Amino acid sequence: MAQATVARSTEASKTVQYSRAFAGLFLRDLHVLRRELFPFVIRVCMNPLLFLFVFTYVIPHISSGASMNPTAAMAGNAFSTVLLPGLMAVAIMFSGIAAVALPLAQEFGVTREIDDRVMCPLPVPAVAVEKICFSAVQSMMAAVIVFPLAYYVPAVHPTTHVSSWPFLLLVVVLASLTAGALGLTIGTSVKPQQIGLIFGVVVIPITFLGCVYYPWAALTHIRWLQVGVLLNPIVYMSEGLRAALTPTLPHMHPLLIIAMLVVALCLLTWLGIRGFLRRVIG
Amino acid sequence: MIVEIEGLQKIYNGRQRVVAVDGIDLNVREGELYGLLGPNGAGKTTTISICTTRALPTSGRVRIAGVDVVAAPAIARKGIGVVPxxxxxxxxxxxxENINFHCLYFGFSRAEAKARTEQLLEQFHLTERTGAYPSQLSGGLAQRVQIARAIAHRPKVLFLDEPSAGLDPQSRIAMWDAVRGLRQEGITVVLTTHYMEEADELCDRVAIIDHGKILVEDTPANLKASIGAQRVYLLDLKDCSSVPVLVDGLKKLAGITGVEATDKGVRIFAQGADGLLSEIVQAANPYGLRDLTINETSLETVFIRLTGRDLRE
Known part of the structure; x- marks a missing residue:
């Protein structure tokens, strides 16, 4: 009886120790982000802003649009409706890479700062999970920043309609966590010197083949591609946001999207933690 | 015993099989300043990495303050401070912020963390650099900040891995003072080094380690006494072909306790006898004496005696 109580109290003190260490790490990351908020916002804005400016403002003014964008027929005149969820998905995914993969490459390679983080009094996988969670916060901030851009910059505003806020929130949270897990997987599986290469070889392809600039249903005429892109987690991020924000466009079934995001999250988290352990524990 | 290492072994099975640590047993008493002395690649850093939960042993056991570092690494880390x-x-x-966040990671409240940080900055004479970033610090200052941060959560054992590597002599002495100060706080210190002066100057006990094995372990004074000589004469000769004859001749001189041939000449261990120098020179001259170095016996001598090699080779 007494033994059981002791066991329970050490269990409880362990939980307190771990959660305090986790909170400490999170606090540190927030502190650093707050100091670098301006560069963060610039980084998040640049890509969608230019994309929107060229494709939904400049080109429609040059050629009255229709001939230049193939999905115009599907979205009425508003290619912007297609782009809104897509660009948010890219921002989410990109933040995951920028918040986890790039800093990790540096910490593993040049600075070895990671050794200090690993010496925190909590299990090493929890250090990796903290990175995913904090990256998710950045991804959500990025999504919130991109939304007004994608809404107001286009000459023709997109048609948005949120029928279920909880669904939207769930999609954003799951997509953000998945992006962090993707960043962790990339950051731990690539040699620090080759991290630059990752943009060309991984980031750009998964963006262009991630149903960002077209809905998944529009691929129906290119069957092999339509099936192939199902392996790409970005597809479920953009389709999820499409279902939640611009449901007038064709999109995948919401339940399928949630299920696939959960699968991607679990798989990438597992891969990422495995890589992280391999990197930090000799 | 605050640090207990039993039969520790670490083998890297890569393309080439490397036995980094080959069956180390050692115990460190509470409050002790303990040194692992050995050349680069002897297995010191690997041993420290395993003790501090950053590497897993192939076999063997390490307990820090009674906690097994493999079975409960997250708990063990509370009692460990590391300066890599x-x-x-x-x-x-x-x-x-470096020290402050470190305190928060280890469960301090915000007020406690702030108080502890201020106290450490004071103790390590860092108050003027509070707002500086690590990239703005010299090597010696950065090292001091690292030590301050490593002990911020009041660990029972502090591990210092080659603490004076890359430090200028002045910073090294400042670092030594800081480390001696820790002992007054009752922190046990385990350090690795390949500078014999450092081990001699700082440590209560020293283990000499080579090829992943402990060769000998004792206080620096006892280790030096074990040589049975006060001075070491190193002769550099032009003609090495007849060294054995010279060795035999030298052995007959009074006060000489040992003579051995080296690549370039002869190494002589001597118990301080007056006039020995001129006798040695006389004996060596016919063999073309080029140079002569005289050293007091040091831990380096002990290492040379044990391995036949220099620490820096």
């Missing part, structure tokens, strides 16, 4: 060979300070945070 390289600078692991958080580049994105100031000196103050």
């Amino acid at each position: 060979q390289y600078n692991t300070l958080d580049r994105a945070c100031t000196i103050f």
